[in-house]
Amino acid sequence: MKLLPLLIALAAATPAVANSLVSPGVRPGIARSKLAATPVGEWNRLSRVGGNNVEVWTIDGDLLNKISFYGGIGRGRTLLRQVDRKRQPLPQVSATMLLTDIPALLETTYRAQGAVVQMSIDTQQPATLGTRKAIRFTYSFTRSTDEVQRKGEAIGTMVDGALYLVTYEAPSLYFFDRDIAKYRALLNSLAL
Amino acid sequence: MPRHVAYLAAMFLLCAPVAAQEKTGSKPGFTLQPGTVRIVLMRPSIRVGAQSTGGMNEPNADWTDQARRHLTQALHDAQSQLGNVVVDYEEGASGDGPLLTQYTQLFGAVADSVIEYQFFPGNRLPTKKRDKGFEWGVGADIGKLRSLSGANYALFINTHDEYGSTGRKMLQIVAAMGGVGITSGVHVGHAGLIDLTTGELVWLNADRQMGGDVRTAEGAAKRVAQLLGGFPGKAAP
Numbered sequence: 001m002k003l004l005p006l007l008i009a010l011a012a013a014t015p016a017v018a019n020s021l022v023s024p025g026v027r028p029g030i031a032r033s034k035l036a037a038t039p040v041g042e043w044n045r046l047s048r049v050g051g052n053n054v055e056v057w058t059i060d061g062d063l064l065n066k067i068s069f070y071g072g073i074g075r076g077r078t079l080l081r082q083v084d085r086k087r088q089p090l091p092q093v094s095a096t097m098l099l100t101d102i103p104a105l106l107e108t109t110y111r112a113q114g115a116v117v118q119m120s121i122d123t124q125q126p127a128t129l130g131t132r133k134a135i136r137f138t139y140s141f142t143r144s145t146d147e148v149q150r151k152g153e154a155i156g157t158m159v160d161g162a163l164y165l166v167t168y169e170a171p172s173l174y175f176f177d178r179d180i181a182k183y184r185a186l187l188n189s190l191a192l
Numbered sequence: 193m194p195r196h197v198a199y200l201a202a203m204f205l206l207c208a209p210v211a212a213q214e215k216t217g218s219k220p221g222f223t224l225q226p227g228t229v230r231i232v233l234m235r236p237s238i239r240v241g242a243q244s245t246g247g248m249n250e251p252n253a254d255w256t257d258q259a260r261r262h263l264t265q266a267l268h269d270a271q272s273q274l275g276n277v278v279v280d281y282e283e284g285a286s287g288d289g290p291l292l293t294q295y296t297q298l299f300g301a302v303a304d305s306v307i308e309y310q311f312f313p314g315n316r317l318p319t320k321k322r323d324k325g326f327e328w329g330v331g332a333d334i335g336k337l338r339s340l341s342g343a344n345y346a347l348f349i350n351t352h353d354e355y356g357s358t359g360r361k362m363l364q365i366v367a368a369m370g371g372v373g374i375t376s377g378v379h380v381g382h383a384g385l386i387d388l389t390t391g392e393l394v395w396l397n398a399d400r401q402m403g404g405d406v407r408t409a410e411g412a413a414k415r416v417a418q419l420l421g422g423f424p425g426k427a428a429p
Contacts, residue, residue, distance in 0.1 A: 019309075021318035044317040060328070061305035061317065084246075144249075146304070148297045173291075173298050174331030174391075 020045045022057055031055040033071025035164060038189035041182060043067075050080040063146070063171075065179045067186065070165040079109045079165070088112050095161030099135040100124070102156035102165060110141060118142040129157045129164065130192035140172065151176045155187060164192055214311040216422055218395040219326045224425035226275035229344040231385070233271065234281050236349040237296050238263055240406060243377055245359030255355075255407050262412030263351065270416050275425035278347065286339035298330050299348040303382035303398045311398070328393040335388040345394070346386045349419060353406055354378040379403070383419040395424050 022043040028036040031053045043057040053071045056062060070079055078090040091108045094101075103121045110116040119141035127136035134157035142149050149172045156165040168183035170176040240255040271278045283289045306328055309317045320327065340346060356364070356376030367374040381402040385395040397419055404418065405411030420426070 018314065019317055042319050044319055058317070059319070061309045063301040063305050063308075146297060146301050148301050149294060171298050171301060173294050174333065175298075178331070 019047050031069040031071030033069075033164070034159075034192055035069055035071045035166075036191045037186055039186050040189075041185075051078070052081075054080070059179060059182070060175075063148075064175050065170045066168070067183060068165075068167045068169075070163060070167075072159070072162040072164060074162045079105065079163075080113060083113060093163045097158055097163065099126075099133065099156065099158065102135055102158075102163065103137045103139065103154075105163075106154065106156075106165070106167070107139070114141075115143045115145045116141050117144045127155055129155050129166075129190060132157045132159060132192060149173070153180070153183065155190075157192070159192065166190065213307070213399075214313070215399045216395075216397050217306060217310060217326050218424070219392060222394045222424070224276065226425045226427065227277075228425075229276050230342060231274070231276055231278045231345045231347050232281050232340055232343040233267065233278050233347045234292065234296055234349070236260075236263060236267070236351065237300060238350075238406070239352045241354050243354035243356045243360050245357060245363055247360070249354050249378070250357075255353075258408075259351070259353070259406040259412065262409045263406055263416060265409065266412045266416035267349070269413070270420055273426065274420065274423050275427055279343075281339070281346075283339050286337070288337045288339040291337065292339070295330060295334055295346075296348055296350070299384060299386070299393075300350045300382060302328055302330060302393060303348075303350065303384055303396060304380075306393070306396055307398050307400060326393075328396075329391045330386060330393070332389070332391040334386060334391050340388055343388055346388055348382070348384050348386065350380070350382040351402070351406060351415065351419075352378060352380040353402075381415060381419050383423075385424065397421060397423075 022039060022045050024040055024042065026036065026038050030037060033053055043059065046056040046058060046062060049056055053073055055069045055071070057067045059065045073079060073093045075095040076092050078092055080090060082090050090112050091105055093105070103124060107119050107121060110119055120139060122138045122140060124135060124137040127134045134155050136155045139152045140149065141152065150169050151172045152167055152169040154165060154167040156163065166187065168180070170179055238256060238260045239251065240259045241249045241251040244250055281292070309315060309320065334340070334346065354377060360376045364374045364376045379402040380400045382396065382398040384393055386392070387394050402415055402418060404414030406415050
């Protein structure tokens with residue numbers, strides 16, 4: 001019996017210290033990285049995260065509206081902390097990744113560890129993140145854990161071989177449309 | 193005890209929420225007088241399975257069928273005692289069925305969020321902690337559905353049970369020896385009232401440690417009594 005991965009998963013799934021308030025104004029060092037943003041409204045920063053360089057902001061909880069910042073995931077590292085390296089290996093960031101590889105990395109990660117039973121990358125287009133070339137894409141997915149259909153919108157870029165990715169996800173019904181403008185306003189303030 | 197087990201045990205103890213969990217919430221000022229409104233009981237979402245050693249859900253169709261039969265009967269028995277007219281959802285020719293299924297699943301996500309970020313006081317979101325309210329909902333568009341016309345509220349009920357496998361129970365014992373608490377089995381239940389004018393969640397009973405074995409008639413009756421305990425407008429027993 002593999003006890004260690006199970007105990008790690010259990011500890012990771014348990015609420016840790018309190019969630020914190022993100023006030024309007026400049027916010028540097030997001031996800032322990034060069035990412036910065038200037039939110040105009042308030043957000044909640046969850047204490048629970050899925051990795052070392054991951055930060056999650058929400059309004060009503062991560063099941064209902066969730067912005068994930070992945071700040072400089074370097075070569076050989078995974079987007080999320082691996083729960084079971086042997087049975088559910090996650091794809092690793094490669095320093096030679098193209099921008100067009102980023103959506104597939106997210107999808108493969110979710111299929112491996114996110115209990116995702118359906119996922120599609122719906123649109124992809126060139127964009128800029130700060131002053132850098134980036135890819136903007138939309139997607140939709142359903143997890144077996146709650147069977148809620150969710151939509152996502154993301155922007156990603158590679159800087160010196162490290163991945164910077166920001167995603168917004170919410171249930172297709174009601175929440176996605178309600179909060180997408182807040183995400184896009186935040187996105188427009190991103191600096192890298 | 194191996195060092196990594198001791199480390200993880202300590203980490204788990206540090207991480208565990210210290211505050212007791214609340215199980216019921218309602219919008220401030222919300223009351224329901226008996227005999228004043230029409231409530232539609234939505235088709236309950238019922239999932240029953242086994243929990244593997246690793247904590248994965250393994251759906252069991254037979255158990256789910258048993259639970260659906262017993263819970264439906266228990267809800268039918270309870271329906272007339274809720275203080276207001278409670279009718280079963282009828283899709284008719286509206287074609288609303290698939291959308292209502294999505295609303296049922298969305299309600300589950302909202303209810304889970306209330307448990308996580310409202311019922312655990314130590315885990316509350318700062319923006320929600322400050323206003324001390326109960327601001328949750330599924331959006332006002334639900335009230336536009338033809339199949340819900342004439343109703344004032346929708347009553348959603350979800351149950352999700354996973355019965356711990358032998359391996360899971362063994363893991364629970366081994367982990368306990370290492371000082372780590374692992375639960376065996378999942379028994380989640382939500383009962384919530386949505387105001388069909390605003391889409392707001394006005395009352396919720398929700399718990400991740402529900403009682404009653406829903407695979408039996410007695411257990412299903414116990415579960416329904418727990419889910420509908422304190423139902424607004426219901427006469428005190």
